[in-house]
Amino acid sequence: MAPVEILIIGCGIAGPTLATFLCLIDDMPAAQRPRITIVERASEHVTHARGQNIDVRGVGVAVLRRLGIEGLVRRSTTGEAGVRLVDERNRVWAASAADRTGLSQTPTADIEILRGRLSEICWRNSLRASAEVEREREQGGGGTGRGIEYIFGDYVEELDQGDGDKVHVRLAKSGLRRSFDLVVGADGLHSRTRKLVWGAEGEGDRVKRLGMYAGFFSIPREGETDDAWRRWFHTPGRRSVMLRPDGTGRRTTVLMSVVKDDDSADDENQKLAELAARGHAGVAVQKALLEEHFRDAGWECERILRGMGATDDFYFDMVAQVKMDRWSKGRVVLLGDAGYCASPISGLGTTLAFTAAYNLAGCLQEYIKGTTPDPSSALVAYEAKMRPVVEEAQRLAPGQAYLMHPETAWGIRMSHLFASFVLYIKSISTFLGKLFPFGPQMADEVPLEEYGFKVMPGWELEDKSLKQ
Numbered sequence: 001m002a003p004v005e006i007l008i009i010g011c012g013i014a015g016p017t018l019a020t021f022l023c024l025i026d027d028m029p030a031a032q033r034p035r036i037t038i039v040e041r042a043s044e045h046v047t048h049a050r051g052q053n054i055d056v057r058g059v060g061v062a063v064l065r066r067l068g069i070e071g072l073v074r075r076s077t078t079g080e081a082g083v084r085l086v087d088e089r090n091r092v093w094a095a096s097a098a099d100r101t102g103l104s105q106t107p108t109a110d111i112e113i114l115r116g117r118l119s120e121i122c123w124r125n126s127l128r129a130s131a132e133v134e135r136e137r138e139q140g141g142g143g144t145g146r147g148i149e150y151i152f153g154d155y156v157e158e159l160d161q162g163d164g165d166k167v168h169v170r171l172a173k174s175g176l177r178r179s180f181d182l183v184v185g186a187d188g189l190h191s192r193t194r195k196l197v198w199g200a201e202g203e204g205d206r207v208k209r210l211g212m213y214a215g216f217f218s219i220p221r222e223g224e225t226d227d228a229w230r231r232w233f234h235t236p237g238r239r240s241v242m243l244r245p246d247g248t249g250r251r252t253t254v255l256m257s258v259v260k261d262d263d264s265a266d267d268e269n270q271k272l273a274e275l276a277a278r279g280h281a282g283v284a285v286q287k288a289l290l291e292e293h294f295r296d297a298g299w300e301c302e303r304i305l306r307g308m309g310a311t312d313d314f315y316f317d318m319v320a321q322v323k324m325d326r327w328s329k330g331r332v333v334l335l336g337d338a339g340y341c342a343s344p345i346s347g348l349g350t351t352l353a354f355t356a357a358y359n360l361a362g363c364l365q366e367y368i369k370g371t372t373p374d375p376s377s378a379l380v381a382y383e384a385k386m387r388p389v390v391e392e393a394q395r396l397a398p399g400q401a402y403l404m405h406p407e408t409a410w411g412i413r414m415s416h417l418f419a420s421f422v423l424y425i426k427s428i429s430t431f432l433g434k435l436f437p438f439g440p441q442m443a444d445e446v447p448l449e450e451y452g453f454k455v456m457p458g459w460e461l462e463d464k465s466l467k468q
Contacts, residue, residue, distance in 0.1 A: 003031070003032055005034070005035050005181050006034050006037070006182045006183075007036075007180040008037070009038075009039055009183065009184065009185050009192075010038075010040060010188060011040035011119070011150070012122075012187075012336075013115075013122050014186040014337075014353035014356060015336075016038065016122040017126075017358070018335060020067060020129040020456075021357065021453055022034050022036060022368070023147055024361075024456065025454075026452055026453065026454050027369075027452075030133075030138075030139070033133050033136070034368050036130075036147065037149045038151070040154075041155040043152050043153045051114050051116035052114070052255065052315070053078060053113070053244050053255075054114070054115045054344075055108075055111055055112050055350060056073070056118075056350050056351055057105055058105070058446065060351030060353075060355060063357075063448070066358070066453065066455050067122075067456055069122075069456075071459070072121055073113060073118065074111060076117050076118075076121065077112055077113045078114065078245045079112075079245055080108050080228060080230055082096050082108045082230065083095070083096050083107045083230040086299075093416035093420055094416060094420040095229075098110065105347075113247075114246060117247075125459065126148055127148070129148070129456065131147070133148075134147050151174075154171045154176075155171065155192060156192065159183065159197060161331055164331075166180065166181065167179065167182070167330075167331045167332060180331075182331050182364075183331060183332045183333075185333070185339070186335040186338060187338050189320060189341045191338035193334065193338060194322075194338055209273060209319075209320045210320055210321065211269065211401055212257055212318070212319035212345070212401040213258050213259075213260075213316070214317060214318075214319060215255070215256045215316045216253070216313075216315045217254050217307075217313055217314040218253045218254065218311060218313055220251060221249065222303065226243065229245075230242060230244045231243045235294075235297040238406070239257065239259075239293060239294065239405065240404075241299070241300075242254065243304075256290055256293075256304070258290075258293050259404075272318070275289060277318075287309065290308065291305050319401065320341065321342060324340070327340065328383065331374070335360060336349075336352065336356055336357070340386075340393075342393040342394045345396065346394065348393040349393075351393075355446060356382075356386050358448070359382055363385070365378075365452075403415075
């Protein structure tokens with residue numbers, strides 16, 4: 001039987017994790033191991049830039065352990081001590097320290113890490129798994145050959161599965177034409193795969209905007225206040241700024257957020273949405289718009305805007321969720337944010353990516369081993385396992401983005417006092433979180449099924465790129 005050919009579109013977190021687990025399928029002749037191709041639109045260097053702060057919680061940590069990278073990830077964290085709500089004079093109104101015991105899920109998770117750093121670890125770990133497959137193939141008499149092939153700096157422009165037996169793709173820049181048994185779209189919130197297969201005309205129904213827009217970037221660290229604590233400042237007009245450590249002691253990461261009340265009628269909201277859709281092509285205009293919104297905000301915004309103008313890692317996007325009735329069509333399946341983005345305010349996006357990649361790999365085992373003739377049953381099983389988890393992760397409080405960003409100075413004071421009260425009775429809220437898991441707490445409640453993957457040994461990677 002010829003090896004199954006799989007294309008993964010996107011080399012972020014979910015894509016390389018899926019590829020790694022597919023390399024860890026046990027009890028297979030070396031010659032029959034799947035041949036995997038990962039295509040990433042950005043160049044190898046840009047793909048693994050710094051990125052915003054993200055976290056891994058609960059079941060996601062268990063997946064890190066099976067990948068053999070838990071220790072490396074923990075040594076690469078930002079070291080965030082917790083979150084403080086501050087006012088324009090930098091007075092602390094409420095503070096929540098990170099819980100390092102694992103007994104509860106706090107706003108600052110046990111593992112806080114820059115997205116680019118975690119992506120690079122996942123990518124390099126997939127290289128390690130690929131090398132082991134190639135070694136086993138050669139020793140097992142399966143001849144020489146790749147485990148995972150990486151194509152950076154290109155993207156899929158055409159995708160056709162008209163004959164039903166293969167998915168035929170053409171890459172835009174190289175013009176390369178290839179055919180695959182299965183294509184996995186792991187290309188994020190603005191997934192090109194989703195648009196090619198399900199139709200761009202339906203994006204308005206699939207992508208649910210939450211009325212929040214954000215700029216992510218980093219600036220040089222300054223003064224004693226840029227310490228290990230995350231500082232969260234709110235200002236009237238539903239605007240906020242977060243300053244967070246990056247783990248190096250040299251830079252501070254920034255999240256500037258604007259929330260608009262009316263998704264349908266507000267012209268300014270539509271302008272923000274249009275700029276978010278432009279991606280990196282609209283950086284200059286995106287920066288100008290954020291400067292316009294925060295020019296009069298006070299606090300440390302003058303310094304932050306000055307740093308934004310000079311930064312080289314700026315990224316602007318909408319905060320949204322992706323909701324679809326099906327995550328697969330024929331031999332194409334969506335993974336992670338491409339199919340079911342929960343949004344950053346859920347606190348579960350990265351954990352979902354790891355969990356879904358693990359489950360998709362597990363469900364595909366029988367197809368890859370030749371037990372079933374096509375991947376349809378595997379994709380149905382994958383969705384059955386992940387749908388309840390995704391629905392819980394996407395369950396936000398009504399108007400959550402608005403509640404997190406009061407309109408008036410009075411509303412900000414009231415929200416600070418309320419947060420202070422909640423944290424004062426933290427033991428009660430922790431107990432209730434265990435009884436009624438909601439938001440990040442649910443990461444502790446998701447079971448991890450046993451699929452029989454080989455467990456990768458721990459990894460000691462000494463690489464300066466992970467410490468910059």
